[in-house]
Amino acid sequence: MIGREPRLRGLFRKYFLVLFLAVVIPLAANGISEGWFSYRDQRARLDQLLGVEARSAASRIQGFLDGITGQLGWLVQLPWTEEPDERRRIDALRLLRQVPAIVSLTLIDGSGRERLYVSRIGLNRTESRTDRSADPAVLGARSARIWYGEVSYYRGSEPYLTVAISGNRPSVGIVVAEVNLKLIWDVISAIKVGQTGYAFVLDKPGRLIAHPDISLVLRGADEATLAPFQAARQAVGSASPGFATSRDAEGSPIAVAAALIPGPDWTVVVEQPLSEAFGPIYAALRRTSALLLVGAVIAGLLAFALARRMTQPIRLLEEGTERIGAGQFDHRIEIRTGDELQRLADSFNAMAAELAISQERQERIAKLKRFLAPQVAELVDRKGDDGVLEGRRSEVVAVFCDLRGFTSFSARAAPEEVMSVLSEYYEALGRIITKYGATLTSFSGDGLMVLVNAPVPVAEPALTAVDLTTEMQDTVQELLVGWQARGHRIGFGVGLAMGPATVGRIGYESRFDYTAIGSVVNLAARLCASAADREILMDEKVAQAIDGKRALIPLGSRPIKGFDEELPVFCVSFEGRPHTA
Amino acid sequence: MSRSPTYATAICLLLTCAAAAQTSTKTARIAMLCPVRCTGAGYTAFEDELRRLGWIEGSNLTVERRALEGRYERASEIAAEIVRLRPDLIVGPGAPIARALKEATSDIPIAFSFVAHPVEIGLVQSLARPGHNVTGVAAITPGAFFVKQLEVLRELLPQAQRVAVLATPANDDYRLALSREVPMAAQLGVQIEVIEVRTRDEVPSAVDKAKTLGADGMLVLGDAILNTPPNRMPDLLAQAALPALYSNTESVRAGGLISYTSDLVAIARRHAHYVDDILRGASPAEMPVEQPTGYILIVNLKTAKALGLTVPPSILSQADEVIE
Numbered sequence: 001m002i003g004r005e006p007r008l009r010g011l012f013r014k015y016f017l018v019l020f021l022a023v024v025i026p027l028a029a030n031g032i033s034e035g036w037f038s039y040r041d042q043r044a045r046l047d048q049l050l051g052v053e054a055r056s057a058a059s060r061i062q063g064f065l066d067g068i069t070g071q072l073g074w075l076v077q078l079p080w081t082e083e084p085d086e087r088r089r090i091d092a093l094r095l096l097r098q099v100p101a102i103v104s105l106t107l108i109d110g111s112g113r114e115r116l117y118v119s120r121i122g123l124n125r126t127e128s129r130t131d132r133s134a135d136p137a138v139l140g141a142r143s144a145r146i147w148y149g150e151v152s153y154y155r156g157s158e159p160y161l162t163v164a165i166s167g168n169r170p171s172v173g174i175v176v177a178e179v180n181l182k183l184i185w186d187v188i189s190a191i192k193v194g195q196t197g198y199a200f201v202l203d204k205p206g207r208l209i210a211h212p213d214i215s216l217v218l219r220g221a222d223e224a225t226l227a228p229f230q231a232a233r234q235a236v237g238s239a240s241p242g243f244a245t246s247r248d249a250e251g252s253p254i255a256v257a258a259a260l261i262p263g264p265d266w267t268v269v270v271e272q273p274l275s276e277a278f279g280p281i282y283a284a285l286r287r288t289s290a291l292l293l294v295g296a297v298i299a300g301l302l303a304f305a306l307a308r309r310m311t312q313p314i315r316l317l318e319e320g321t322e323r324i325g326a327g328q329f330d331h332r333i334e335i336r337t338g339d340e341l342q343r344l345a346d347s348f349n350a351m352a353a354e355l356a357i358s359q360e361r362q363e364r365i366a367k368l369k370r371f372l373a374p375q376v377a378e379l380v381d382r383k384g385d386d387g388v389l390e391g392r393r394s395e396v397v398a399v400f401c402d403l404r405g406f407t408s409f410s411a412r413a414a415p416e417e418v419m420s421v422l423s424e425y426y427e428a429l430g431r432i433i434t435k436y437g438a439t440l441t442s443f444s445g446d447g448l449m450v451l452v453n454a455p456v457p458v459a460e461p462a463l464t465a466v467d468l469t470t471e472m473q474d475t476v477q478e479l480l481v482g483w484q485a486r487g488h489r490i491g492f493g494v495g496l497a498m499g500p501a502t503v504g505r506i507g508y509e510s511r512f513d514y515t516a517i518g519s520v521v522n523l524a525a526r527l528c529a530s531a532a533d534r535e536i537l538m539d540e541k542v543a544q545a546i547d548g549k550r551a552l553i554p555l556g557s558r559p560i561k562g563f564d565e566e567l568p569v570f571c572v573s574f575e576g577r578p579h580t581a
Numbered sequence: 582m583s584r585s586p587t588y589a590t591a592i593c594l595l596l597t598c599a600a601a602a603q604t605s606t607k608t609a610r611i612a613m614l615c616p617v618r619c620t621g622a623g624y625t626a627f628e629d630e631l632r633r634l635g636w637i638e639g640s641n642l643t644v645e646r647r648a649l650e651g652r653y654e655r656a657s658e659i660a661a662e663i664v665r666l667r668p669d670l671i672v673g674p675g676a677p678i679a680r681a682l683k684e685a686t687s688d689i690p691i692a693f694s695f696v697a698h699p700v701e702i703g704l705v706q707s708l709a710r711p712g713h714n715v716t717g718v719a720a721i722t723p724g725a726f727f728v729k730q731l732e733v734l735r736e737l738l739p740q741a742q743r744v745a746v747l748a749t750p751a752n753d754d755y756r757l758a759l760s761r762e763v764p765m766a767a768q769l770g771v772q773i774e775v776i777e778v779r780t781r782d783e784v785p786s787a788v789d790k791a792k793t794l795g796a797d798g799m800l801v802l803g804d805a806i807l808n809t810p811p812n813r814m815p816d817l818l819a820q821a822a823l824p825a826l827y828s829n830t831e832s833v834r835a836g837g838l839i840s841y842t843s844d845l846v847a848i849a850r851r852h853a854h855y856v857d858d859i860l861r862g863a864s865p866a867e868m869p870v871e872q873p874t875g876y877i878l879i880v881n882l883k884t885a886k887a888l889g890l891t892v893p894p895s896i897l898s899q900a901d902e903v904i905e
Contacts, residue, residue, distance in 0.1 A: 086895075094898040100875055120876045122725045123732055123768065154722075155700075157708035157869055182874055215858075218869030220709045 011314065015307035023299035024292075031288040038284040046277050047242035050193070050257035050270055057191045057199040058259035058268040061210070064101075064187045065263060068179055069146055069165055071099050075175040076167030080109035084127050085116070092118045101183035103160065108132050110171040137164035137176045148264035151181065151203045153220040158182055159209055161264065182217070184210040197272030204265045206230040225249075232256045232269055245274060313341040320348055329356030388455045389514060391504025396454045397465035397496055397542065398521045399438070400528035401429075401472060402447035404491030410445075413488065421483060421490075422446065428475045436468040441515045447528075451516050454503040462498055462545030469494045469536045470550075470572055477534065491533025497523035498541040526560045527569065536572040543570040609636065609860045612645040612668040614659060614682065616675050616805035617781070619646040622831050623674070623695075623849040630853035636860070649678070651781040651806040653751035656681035664689060670859050672852070673717075675805060676754040679704055683715050690865045693717030694852040695803065695845070697726070697754040699870050708870045716865040718851045719872045720754070720803065721843050727762040727800075728769065733841045733878065734798055734826040735769050736896055737885075741798045745774045745791035745823075747784075749804040781806050788817045796823065803828030803842065811835040815884070824888050830879050834904065838884045839896070844875035877901045 075091060092105050096118060104119035112133025117125040132138050140147030141164035149162030159181040166174045184201065188210040191199040201210040208229055211217050219225045228249045235246040236258040243257040253274040258267050275282070313335045320333035329352050335345035365381045380388060403409075403425070410418045422445075429448065433440050437458060439451045452468065453461035476492040483490050501518030527537040543552050551573035557566035613619055628638070636642040645666055647659050660681040663671055670690045673679040679693035683704055693704060697720045705711035708719075735741060744766075748755040763773045774794050776787045784807060791799055801807055801814050808814065808829045815836035818825050827833055827840040851871055859865055878896070881904040885892050897903060 090895050090898045093895055097878075097899050097901065119729070121722045121729055123728055123765070153709075154872075155708050158872055180874055214871065215867075215869050218709060218871060222709065 012311045016303045019303035027295040031292045042281045050243040053193045053270045054257040054259035072165045076172045079171035103178045106176040109173040141166040141174045156220045157218045193270045193272045199270045324352045394454045397452040397461045397498045398524035399450040399496040400525045401494040406446040462542045493531030494536040495527025497539040540568045610668045611670045612663045613672040615648045617651045617809040626846040626849040630850040634857040653677045660685035690859045691715045692855040695720040697721045702753040716868040727758045728765045738798045743772045744798045745796035746800045799825035801827045833879045839880045841878045843873035
């Protein structure tokens with residue numbers, strides 16, 4: 001039992017694992033591949049998205065600059081004369097009002113002299129005629145029509161850009177504008193990448209020009225502030241067309257993409273927190289994990305239920321066989337699975353029923369064996385039926401024998417001696433009774449009764465009985481020699497009679513005996529009682545049945561107790577036999 | 582099995598966030614020290630912007646207002662009183678007030694506004710990096726704005742020889758600007774008469790003085806003493822028939838002739854952002870001082886007509902607002 005328990009648990013675990021894995025492995029494989037593909041898709045999408053965002057941001061910044069240069073273009077359309085130009089002054093003042101980002105305007109005529117300077121915060125100058133032809137702005141605008149200067153930080157804080165534009169011919173001159181780049185803030189703060197992503201602008205040397213957090217811009221060329229932005233630009237620069245990853249000022253990972261603004265040679269960088277950029281991936285992964293988890297739980301429950309369903313009958317079978325093995329043949333294994341297991345259980349039940357029947361028979365036979373000759377017992381056993389022991393009337397030979405002088409011997413002798421004598425006596429007689437197929441029906445003390453021809457029929461009952469008794473007498477006489485040598489005065493007498501008697505089982509519940517009832521039994525008992533040592537007495541019927549096959553000596557008629565008239569009695573002749581005594 | 586700690590972490594994070602959100606919604610206390618009264622377009626814009634940023638007075642914001650009624654000599658005393666209240670932040674409009682507050686505390690954040698020279702008067706180390714507990718919004722881009730205003734006035738009054746300037750000596754911004762820029766006025770061909778006004782009561786006599794000095798025009802600086810209420814100077818100057826340029830748009834709307842100044846409403850709104858950032862944990866030492874980007878020219882044609890002036894097209898073309 002203890003040895004079997006772990007094996008059974010093992011079977012359950014095996015079923016459970018197999019069923020569980022059969023569900024979970026395909027589920028996991030599907031989940032993982034789905035996660036992987038969605039990751040790749042999302043990366044590609046992000047690549048595209050951030051690229052588009054960067055280009056769109058660049059074009060909006062470019063649009064801001066184009067708006068300014070477009071307005072400036074109005075001031076370089078008419079050629080200069082030597083006269084002061086009041087109209088142009090008003091145009092310039094009007095432009096200042098129109099474009100808030102322009103802080104000051106310098107108008108330079110075709111020969112490179114400053115003709116007009118208007119400012120929001122400084123004094124205006126008219127017709128100063130200072131030679132500005134060597135100014136980088138003037139030189140730049142002359143060679144490239146639109147010239148962008150380096151970004152400068154006013155008082156180390158606010159970024160300014162100088163823009164110069166020349167007209168379509170030298171005589172219309174050049175306009176140089178100072179632009180407050182803080183106003184790009186309106187543009188840059190309106191750019192949103194996803195939920196929290198944003199864009200910023202760096203100039204060529206890597207200074208921050210525009211950022212949704214204006215205070216970062218106002219810090220000017222502050223190395224510590226600029227480092228993460230420059231690192232982000234560096235990261236995109238080295239990456240292939242798509243986005244790159246970097247870290248923001250707080251050190252959180254970000255996805256960045258960049259686009260160039262060709263005019264002033266700035267870079268627009270868009271960034272999005274990686275956690276947000278990969279949000280859909282994480283969501284998909286979380287979904288997949290949740291599904292996997294739910295799947296695993298369901299698979300677990302299913303596997304548990306199925307494994308239980310499969311092992312339960314086996315457990316029942318095991319338990320059933322154990323109980324049957326322990327002798328509970330009335331136990332029935334209840335399995336209704338409608339499959340091989342049920343068939344197995346049914347055959348177990350059939351076996352148990354067989355075993356029950358067999359055991360019952362065994363018990364009965366064991367009981368019978370006590371008073372039947374082994375041959376008889378075998379017969380009953382073989383036939384599987386003790387009907388042979390049923391009560392009936394039959395012609396039998398009843399044999400009685402006992403020891404002479406045993407009562408006085410048993411009174412004198414020690415109990416051990418008595419038992420030893422009886423044991424030798426019964427051992428010898430039992431062997432002979434068995435040999436002749438006779439049936440020992442009862443014994444008490446030193447006397448015993450043997451039946452011949454019942455329940456097992458014998459071919460010649462009388463002859464068998466005479467031979468039986470002769471051998472008994474011979475054997476006991478041999479034993480007597482030994483006992484007499486030990487000083488016990490004991491003899492052995494036998495009586496037998498033949499006739500009809502009622503034979504069968506008598507007794508109650510667990511105590512049955514086989515016996516014969518009839519006058520023949522009484523007669524045999526009386527003959528035994530009247531037999532002297534060494535004598536085998538028989539009635540006439542036995543003698544007639546032997547019919548000269550054995551030498552008999554007629555002893556004439558004798559009065560027998562219990563019988564009205566005298567009966568002829570015969571004795572076995574011991575002529576020609578060696579007398580042991 | 583390994584996910585249960587992950588969930589636990591997530592829940593903890595959520596709770597922390599919730600707790601953080603809870604603390605940010607706790608009431609913030611700010612104090613405000615006003616030169617005259619805590620009312621006017623600037624204050625309205627400031628409070629409106631604060632509301633827009635989620636600071637609602639009476640719900641998650643309490644404002645302790647202290648008004649000087651123009652008595653700058655009491656600035657230090659009231660500043661000390663405010664510091665004793667231990668507010669989360671002090672709002673200080675104007676140079677005298679910002680200075681008094683800075684002297685009163687070195688740990689409570691101070692957000693100033695309407696200060697032209699924060700570096701020169703020692704409020705901050707530099708515009709890019711204030712370095713202490715004081716930051717804010719500059720009123721003008723300093724350098725030549727005073728003469729710029731004179732230039733505008735002169736454009737309107739090309740014949741003017743003598744221009745009176747009303748200034749409050751307690752305001753370092755004006756002291757600095759005047760000492761630097763009055764000599765530059767010579768370029769414009771005008772003589773400057775600086776008339777000092779120390780208290781509000783001195784204003785009518787200052788106007789009389791300008792008249793006696795034979796001023797052709799007047800420049801009214803932006804000090805609250807002069808401009809509260811907005812119609813005070815316009816009324817006085819209308820009586821004196823003196824054309825004047827104001828540093829305050831409200832005064833022109835209230836009858837003044839012309840104003841050229843930075844966009845004060847925009848500055849007040851930016852100022853509210855500083856308050857918001859600081860209340861949300863930003864360090865004033867790290868918050869660059871912003872300078873104004875917008876300048877507004879308003880001209881009142883009604884007043885010009887009353888004074889018998891014709892407004893030249895150069896002024897009209899620059900004007901953001903023309904009151905007819």
